[in-house]
Amino acid sequence: MPENTASPENTALPEDTAAGGAGTARRTLRLGVAGPVGTGKSSLIATLCRELSGELSMAVVTNDIYTDEDARFLRSAGVLAEERIRAVETGACPHTAIRDDITANLDAVEDMEEEFAPVDLILVESGGDNLTATFSPALIDAQIFCLDVAGGGDVARKGGPGIGGADLLIVNKSDLAPHVGVDVEQMVADAEKARDGRPVLALSRTDADSVARLCSWVREVLAAHLSGAHTPQDPGPMAPHSHGPEDAGHGHGHGHGH
Amino acid sequence: MEGGTGALGALLLADARLPVGGHAHSATLEAALEAGMPAERIPDYIRARLATVARTEAAAAVAALRAARGEPVDFGPVQAALAARTPSAPLREASAALGRGLARLARRVAAGHPAVRALDTAGRAVPGLRVLRPVALGALGAAFGMTAEQTARASLYDDVQTVTAAALKLRPGDPLAAVDRLLAAAPRIEEVVREAAATATPHDIPACSAPLIDHWAGAHAHTTRRLFVA
Ligand SMILES: Nc1nc2c(ncn2[C@@H]2O[C@H](COP(=O)(O)OP(=O)(O)OP(=O)(O)O)[C@@H](O)[C@H]2O)c(=O)[nH]1
Ligand SMILES: [Mg+2]
Numbered sequence: 001m002p003e004n005t006a007s008p009e010n011t012a013l014p015e016d017t018a019a020g021g022a023g024t025a026r027r028t029l030r031l032g033v034a035g036p037v038g039t040g041k042s043s044l045i046a047t048l049c050r051e052l053s054g055e056l057s058m059a060v061v062t063n064d065i066y067t068d069e070d071a072r073f074l075r076s077a078g079v080l081a082e083e084r085i086r087a088v089e090t091g092a093c094p095h096t097a098i099r100d101d102i103t104a105n106l107d108a109v110e111d112m113e114e115e116f117a118p119v120d121l122i123l124v125e126s127g128g129d130n131l132t133a134t135f136s137p138a139l140i141d142a143q144i145f146c147l148d149v150a151g152g153g154d155v156a157r158k159g160g161p162g163i164g165g166a167d168l169l170i171v172n173k174s175d176l177a178p179h180v181g182v183d184v185e186q187m188v189a190d191a192e193k194a195r196d197g198r199p200v201l202a203l204s205r206t207d208a209d210s211v212a213r214l215c216s217w218v219r220e221v222l223a224a225h226l227s228g229a230h231t232p233q234d235p236g237p238m239a240p241h242s243h244g245p246e247d248a249g250h251g252h253g254h255g256h257g258h
Numbered sequence: 259m260e261g262g263t264g265a266l267g268a269l270l271l272a273d274a275r276l277p278v279g280g281h282a283h284s285a286t287l288e289a290a291l292e293a294g295m296p297a298e299r300i301p302d303y304i305r306a307r308l309a310t311v312a313r314t315e316a317a318a319a320v321a322a323l324r325a326a327r328g329e330p331v332d333f334g335p336v337q338a339a340l341a342a343r344t345p346s347a348p349l350r351e352a353s354a355a356l357g358r359g360l361a362r363l364a365r366r367v368a369a370g371h372p373a374v375r376a377l378d379t380a381g382r383a384v385p386g387l388r389v390l391r392p393v394a395l396g397a398l399g400a401a402f403g404m405t406a407e408q409t410a411r412a413s414l415y416d417d418v419q420t421v422t423a424a425a426l427k428l429r430p431g432d433p434l435a436a437v438d439r440l441l442a443a444a445p446r447i448e449e450v451v452r453e454a455a456a457t458a459t460p461h462d463i464p465a466c467s468a469p470l471i472d473h474w475a476g477a478h479a480h481t482t483r484r485l486f487v488a
Contacts, residue, residue, distance in 0.1 A: 089485065091485055104279050
């Protein structure tokens with residue numbers, strides 16, 4: 001962590017408190033972005049920074065598996081002040097770092113909330129991992145799960161905790177659909193079926209309408225977070241599966257453990 | 259939390275599943291391998307740590323455990339003594355990151371314990387540095403009712419297992435061989451446990467740093483390709 005080695009101004013380090021976790025009354029919305037390798041998580045974050053940093057105070061934490069490349073990509077995109085983008089090491093376990101042991105991420109999130117207070121929105125990018133990696137609700141308030149059309153039209157139907165239970169599912173790179181033989185509408189419909197009505201958004205950074213819809217969703221979640229109407233959900237270890245209408249009211253991601 | 263938790267606390271603090279951030283640390287093994295240390299020398303690397311940095315940290319953890327029984331509890335002298343015996347800035351930072359994770363855990367499980375409350379001010383002894391891992395470990399040891407031996411052993415076990423676990427990520431091999439490596443170090447660990455348990459004051463903490471490890475850690479802090487914090 002070379003960033004904080006030689007700065008004389010950090011002499012008065014804030015004392016951590018027990019109430020550091022998500023879910024407590026806090027201004028900042030912590031939004032996780034998870035999904036398999038290369039589905040466009042960093043690009044989505046760059047898009048959000050470009051679109052929203054004018055109206056919101058933002059910061060980004062990246063979980064790079066092997067390098068600080070994502071952080072550098074975002075810094076070089078010039079969409080946010082460099083010091084507001086921080087990389088954490090995950091010890092080759094990106095999955096662990098967002099779910100089972102969130103220490104490094106929590107430290108980075110809390111540090112930036114403190115340093116740049118007030119912060120409205122912190123985006124946490126998970127290291128590209130497999131379909132089972134989702135954020136602990138102790139780290140984030142809401143999470144986006146990112147798939148792309150190039151991964152194949154079947155992925156959404158196959159499901160998984162992120163696909164089934166994330167607050168928003170993105171079917172990214174919709175502009176590539178014709179080239180990879182994927183029917184985006186079908187993929188979105190499959191995903192909706194797996195999600196009990198939670199939102200699914202086909203996105204392409206070249207499609208301004210889809211970008212606007214993404215931004216509106218973030219603003220809505222932020223407003224709900226500030227009003228206290230939003231409760232962090234855990235997508236859980238497995239996708240909740242629906243058995244029909246009589247199941248509609250059951251809690252997502254719980255009770256269907258193995 | 260006091261009373262019956264001593265034995266369980268010792269297991270808990272040695273458990274890799276404890277969510278305090280340890281999985282992102284390699285005890286400088288990543289930097290050592292990067293600098294060209296052959297993988298066959300990992301057992302020597304473990305021994306070298308037990309003779310130097312791990313020994314200092316175990317003694318500091320015991321000194322913190324003793325300080326935790328003072329009235330009022332003041333970790334300042336232990337924190338300052340250990341910082342002075344940790345010449346590498348990146349290694350002080352790495353220890354502070356681990357201390358922060360342990361302190362967060364301590365505040366969750368034993369917020370009212372005087373030793374845990376004293377963690378809030380322990381960092382003030384060295385401006386710009388958060389509570390170091392052995393200090394937080396000593397505080398937790400006190401909150402769990404652990405003995406000096408248990409606390410020292412937890413510190414040393416964690417050091418060795420950090421190396422063996424990181425080795426599996428960095429130079430994939432037989433996971434069972436990693437257990438062999440730990441057990442091969444057992445006699446030396448127990449020697450250091452006995453020595454560390456005798457630490458009465460911060461003054462007694464041995465100043466055993468390892469210049470090559472410090473050097474490697476320094477280089478590691480500047481690389482852009484790394485799996486582990488330090
Ligand atoms: N065609 C198209 N390509 C995109 C879009 N979004 C991202 N990409 C490309 O997809 C590739 C991966 O994007 P990233 O944003 O780095 O993906 P990521 O999920 O952050 O990747 P990792 O962090 O490595 O897991 C890059 O080549 C991007 O340029 C999009 O909307 N359309
Ligand atoms: Mg990325």
